[in-house]
Structures are given as C-alpha cells and as structure tokens.
Amino acid sequence: MVERIEEIEVEAQAAVEAADSAAELEEVRVRYLGRKAELTGMLRGIADLPPEQRGPVGSTGNKVRKGLEGLIEAKVEALRNAELEQSLAGDRIDVTLPGSPARAVGHLHPITRTRRLIEDVMIGLGYQVMEGPEVEHDYYNFTALNHPEGHPARMLQDTFYVDTDEHVEQVLLRTHTSPMQVRAMESAPPPLFMIVPGKTYRRDSDATHSPMFHQVEGLAVGEGITLADLKGTLLAMLREIFGPDREIRMRPHFFPFTEPSVEFDVSCFRCGGSGSLEDGSRCGLCKGIGWIELGGAGMVDPNVFGFVADSGYDPDSVTGFAFGFGIERIAMLQHNVGDLRLFFDNDLRMLEQFS
Numbered sequence: 001m002v003e004r005i006e007e008i009e010v011e012a013q014a015a016v017e018a019a020d021s022a023a024e025l026e027e028v029r030v031r032y033l034g035r036k037a038e039l040t041g042m043l044r045g046i047a048d049l050p051p052e053q054r055g056p057v058g059s060t061g062n063k064v065r066k067g068l069e070g071l072i073e074a075k076v077e078a079l080r081n082a083e084l085e086q087s088l089a090g091d092r093i094d095v096t097l098p099g100s101p102a103r104a105v106g107h108l109h110p111i112t113r114t115r116r117l118i119e120d121v122m123i124g125l126g127y128q129v130m131e132g133p134e135v136e137h138d139y140y141n142f143t144a145l146n147h148p149e150g151h152p153a154r155m156l157q158d159t160f161y162v163d164t165d166e167h168v169e170q171v172l173l174r175t176h177t178s179p180m181q182v183r184a185m186e187s188a189p190p191p192l193f194m195i196v197p198g199k200t201y202r203r204d205s206d207a208t209h210s211p212m213f214h215q216v217e218g219l220a221v222g223e224g225i226t227l228a229d230l231k232g233t234l235l236a237m238l239r240e241i242f243g244p245d246r247e248i249r250m251r252p253h254f255f256p257f258t259e260p261s262v263e264f265d266v267s268c269f270r271c272g273g274s275g276s277l278e279d280g281s282r283c284g285l286c287k288g289i290g291w292i293e294l295g296g297a298g299m300v301d302p303n304v305f306g307f308v309a310d311s312g313y314d315p316d317s318v319t320g321f322a323f324g325f326g327i328e329r330i331a332m333l334q335h336n337v338g339d340l341r342l343f344f345d346n347d348l349r350m351l352e353q354f355s
C-alpha cells in the first residue's frame with residue numbers, strides 16, 4: 001500500500017505540474033485530495049489495516065497529502081502571479097503618447113497677451129512689475145488716495161464691499177489698481193518705478209464696462225520728475241503697442257489722488273488721427289474725433305505722499321507721476337473687438353482666433 005501511495009504522489013505531482021489554470025488545479029486537488037480520492041480513502045481506512053501496516057501507511061500517506069497540499073498552494077500562487085503579470089502587460093499605458101483624439105495645445109488668453117506686452121514694454125523702460133491684493137482695505141482703495149468721506153466712489157452702488165459683521169464697508173474688491181501706489185511706497189523708499197497689472201471690480205456692465213476688468217497702474221517717484229516725463233513715458237509705451245506713428249494728448253481732468261490730473265488719448269490708428277477714412281467717410285473707431293481715450297494720469301498729489309512720509313516720501317523733495325488704464329480697452333483696440341464681454345464669454349469660436 002505504501003508503494004501505491006508513492007505512485008499516487010508521482011501521478012499527482014505530474015498533474016499539478018501540468019495544470020495551467022486555477023480551474024484545472026482545483027480539479028487536480030479534488031481528484032487527489034478530495035473526500036472521494038484514493039489517498040483520502042486509504043488514510044480513512046488505516047484502522048482496518050493489520051497493525052504492522054498502520055504506521056508506515058499512516059506516516060507515508062500523511063506526508064504525501066501534506067506535500068501535495070503545499071505543492072498545490074504554491075502552484076495557485078504562481079498561477080495568480082502569472083495572471084497578474086499578463087493583465088499588467090496588457091493594460092500598460094504609455095502616458096507620453098498623444099491623447100486620442102489628439103487635442104491641440106491651448107494658448108494664452110488675449111487679455112493675458114496684452115498684459116504681457118505692456119509688462120515687456122515697461123520693463124524695457126526700467127519699471128518693475130508688482131502685484132497687489134484684489135480684496136483690499138478701504139484705507140488703501142480710498143482714504144490714502146485722498147478720497148474724502150462721502151466721495152461717490154465709496155457708495156454701495158459703485159463698489160463691491162465684502163460684508164463682515166464688524167467692519168462693514170471696510171473691506172472691498174479693489175475698484176482700481178491705484179491702492180498699490182500706496183502699498184508700493186510703503187514697501188520701498190524713492191526712487192520708485194513700478195507698474196501693477198491686475199484684476200479690478202466695479203458695479204458696471206455694458207459693452208465697454210464689465211464688473212471684473214483689468215487695469216495697469218504705473219507709478220514713478222523720484223527727484224525732479226515732471227508732467228513732461230509722464231507724457232514721454234506714455235508716448236513711448238503707446239508707440240510700442242499701437243505703432244511708431246502714434247501721438248498722444250493729455251486733457252485736464254480730476255482724480256482725488258493726482259494734481260494736476262489728466263486723461264490721455266492716443267491718436268487714432270485707423271484714420272491716422274484725421275477723423276475720416278480715405279473714402280471721406282467718418283472714422284468709426286475714433287468717431288471722427290481723431291483721438292481714442294485710454295486712461296487717467298497725473299502728478300502724485302502731495303497729500304498722498306503725506307500718507308507714506310514715514311517711508312521717505314517727503315513732498316518737498318520728491319515728485320512723481322501715476323497713470324492707470326484698462327487692459328480690455330487696449331485689447332479691444334488691438335483686435336478690433338466691439339464688445340468687451342466677448343473676452344469673458346469663453347466662446348472658443350472667439351478665443352481660438354487668438355491662437
């Protein structure tokens with residue numbers, strides 16, 4: 001009987017070796033170790049054997065059963081690993097391949113491109129580019145910019161206030177980039193030459209005004225800076241953007257934080273400043289005026305220097321100019337876009353024209 005057990009062992013080992021799926025292996029296990037298997041029957045019948053056979057049959061039978069169990073377990077593990085390897089090899093993804101279908105690479109938003117152009121021009125003129133908070137304190141947005149209490153720009157109809165229980169009307173979405181004039185002067189002594197591009201917010205909405213828009217602030221402070229320097233700087237900047245033949249003009253205006261204050265215009269680049277087109281018709285871009293309004297500017301009001309006197313801005317020894325204009329307005333003129341809201345509708349038919 002011991003010999004038969006050894007034969008079964010050899011047979012079973014070969015069957016385990018030959019099985020190449022979990023199902024086949026289970027079938028082998030049932031055949032050689034299951035309840036109705038020959039070996040199981042022999043072990044169950046040990047008690048009926050003559051006493052001298054019981055020991056050898058029992059020990060050989062148990063040894064073979066254990067050996068086969070171990071062998072099957074190892075084979076189950078091996079099959080599982082092989083299956084895993086196979087499925088990993090089949091599912092392998094090459095993340096460097098182009099998507100399917102391949103997608104065109106995106107491009108910069110036209111407003112971003114115009115902003116970068118302005119930054120490049122101003123860096124070329126020796127200005128540094130700064131950033132400031134869009135959520136701003138009333139102090140920087142109005143008070144330190146010489147807006148007296150009760151100024152219309154402080155009214156709820158004009159400004160988005162961030163409503164906090166304790167400080168209602170003290171925190172707001174900045175209505176212009178000018179608050180950074182004060183912050184920049186607080187952070188560094190003169191001479192200072194900086195621009196601040198960024199988002200600004202007002203309660204406006206029509207074809208040329210949106211609730212969120214972008215401005216660029218410019219500030220130059222040092223000894224002996226004059227309104228002529230302002231004009232030269234604006235001219236240099238606008239010629240880079242709109243072409244070398246452009247002229248500018250400044251008209252008297254009012255801003256609380258500059259004195260004197262001006263609005264500045266660039267000569268119309270469609271009609272060359274004449275107001276009429278070659279066929280004699282009125283130029284639609286400048287509406288026959290020959291000039292296109294761009295933004296506000298002026299000499300920094302001494303009262304504003306008063307708020308930053310501790311940082312070295314003594315109105316008796318330094319002067320400066322500041323200017324501010326809308327980036328959308330520049331981009332609309334550059335690309336002949338009639339409605340500012342088109343920049344923010346996210347309509348790809350519009351945006352893909354700028355790729």
Ligand code: FA5
Pocket residue numbers: 175176177178202204205208209210211212213214215217218255258293294295296297298322323324325326327328329340
């Ligand atoms: C100002 O905001 C001043 N801070 C500019 C300034 C800076 C003056 C430094 C003096 C010294 P104003 O409110 O005019 O000025 O706005 C400037 C430009 O921002 C406008 O000419 C216009 O092009 C743009 N702008 C204003 N409101 C909107 C709006 N709702 N949507 C789009 N562009 C706007």
